[in-house]
Amino acid sequence: xxxxxxxxxxxxxxxxxxxxxxxxxxxxxxxxxxxxxxxxxxxxxxxxxxxxxxxxxxxxxxxxxxxxxxxxxxxxxxxxxxxxxxxxxxxxxxxxxxxxxxxxxxxxxxxxxxxxxxxxxxxxxxxxxxxxxxxxxxxxxxxxxxxxxxxxxxxxxxxxxxxxxxxxxxxxxxxxxxxxxxxxxxxxxxxxxxxxxxxxxxxxxxxxxxxxxxxxxxxxxxxxxxxxxxxxxxxxxxxxxxxxxxxxxxxxxxxxxxxxxxxxxxxxxxxxxxxxxx
Ligand SMILES: [Zn+2]
Numbered sequence: 001x002x003x004x005x006x007x008x009x010x011x012x013x014x015x016x017x018x019x020x021x022x023x024x025x026x027x028x029x030x031x032x033x034x035x036x037x038x039x040x041x042x043x044x045x046x047x048x049x050x051x052x053x054x055x056x057x058x059x060x061x062x063x064x065x066x067x068x069x070x071x072x073x074x075x076x077x078x079x080x081x082x083x084x085x086x087x088x089x090x091x092x093x094x095x096x097x098x099x100x101x102x103x104x105x106x107x108x109x110x111x112x113x114x115x116x117x118x119x120x121x122x123x124x125x126x127x128x129x130x131x132x133x134x135x136x137x138x139x140x141x142x143x144x145x146x147x148x149x150x151x152x153x154x155x156x157x158x159x160x161x162x163x164x165x166x167x168x169x170x171x172x173x174x175x176x177x178x179x180x181x182x183x184x185x186x187x188x189x190x191x192x193x194x195x196x197x198x199x200x201x202x203x204x205x206x207x208x209x210x211x212x213x214x215x216x217x218x219x220x221x222x223x224x225x226x227x228x229x230x231x232x233x234x235x236x237x238x239x240x241x242x243x244x245x246x247x248x249x250x251x252x253x254x255x256x257x258x259x260x261x262x263x264x265x266x267x268x269x270x271x272x273x274x275x276x277x278x
Pocket of ligand 1: 017063065066164202203
């Protein structure tokens with residue numbers, strides 16, 4: 001059978017990360033594992049409803065909203081959990097800080113202990129799971145975290161799982177910086193991603209390759225509005241951060257993940273201040 005892709009959209013209302021179940025003839029593969037206790041359990045139930053075993057997990061990047069739920073999908077690392085070394089290492093380096101930063105906000109929904117990748121892959125590797133072929137591409141920094149990958153489902157060039165390399169109908173988390181490299185990566189990998197029938201993103205609905213241009217536009221718009229709000233200095237005050245937020249909300253009135261706009265402003269400014277007049 002042609003593999004079927006079942007998106008799982010988190011119920012958690014603020015971040016709403018996606019995960020995906022790839023259904024092959026006899027087995028399932030999960031791509032990313034959501035943030036919260038409830039969502040990761042619901043993801044597992046959705047998989048159970050397909051009456052096929054989960055034989056592997058693929059992780060796009062190491063942010064909590066894409067990896068925390070692994071603890072409820074494969075708590076003992078019972079299946080291959082595949083990720084780049086850089087993704088694994090970023091998880092290790094950031095787990096404690098992420099707990100401190102976010103656990104109070106998510107309370108009992110916060111997953112207190114992560115399960116780590118147990119199969120390390122490198123750029124260009126193809127992983128065989130459920131009779132399917134998944135190739136990983138190492139983007140480095142220049143996505144929404146310091147270590148990003150995309151996973152390509154090669155069977156019928158069916159899907160590119162791009163994680164938070166692209167946000168659709170959601171504001172973009174830019175708090176980890178590397179926006180210039182992000183724009184470069186979008187340009188660089190557009191020809192590759194365009195070969196795949198559907199682009200499955202970390203937040204928002206799946207899309208065709210037009211989402212790549214949309215993400216480039218968003219990043220350019222964020223830079224422009226940050227300069228506009230700060231009178232060209234790229235140094236935010238409380239007032240100019242508010243103005244930046246208003247400009248972004250006016251430009252993208254229906255987008256979710258709104259709190260990330262102000263949250264990302266200082267990291268964006270840090271990059272821009274290097275190109276601002278002194
Ligand atoms: Zn995310």
